[in-house]
Amino acid sequence: MFFKPKPNLSDGEKARIEFHLQTIAEAIGAERLTLPVLDREAFLSKSTPQEIIQLAGEHLSYDVNAIQVTPVLQQAGQCGGGG
Numbered sequence: 001m002f003f004k005p006k007p008n009l010s011d012g013e014k015a016r017i018e019f020h021l022q023t024i025a026e027a028i029g030a031e032r033l034t035l036p037v038l039d040r041e042a043f044l045s046k047s048t049p050q051e052i053i054q055l056a057g058e059h060l061s062y063d064v065n066a067i068q069v070t071p072v073l074q075q076a077g078q079c080g081g082g083g
Contacts, residue, residue: 042055043055049069050068050069053067053069
């Protein structure tokens, strides 16, 4: 990543800044960079939603201690009977 954003920036602002920095890099001859957001193995090593949230918080330098995961069951869709 070109910069380490502060946690209070919106996702849109982070994306806008990253886009312009990428454009500058390409203008001076750098090839398009692909930057992983999270290490795949680190992500897959987590077994609970809370562990995944903690990993994302560490990656973004954001305090996620107040975030709690609440599972919500989705209602099954009704199948319509054709006639």
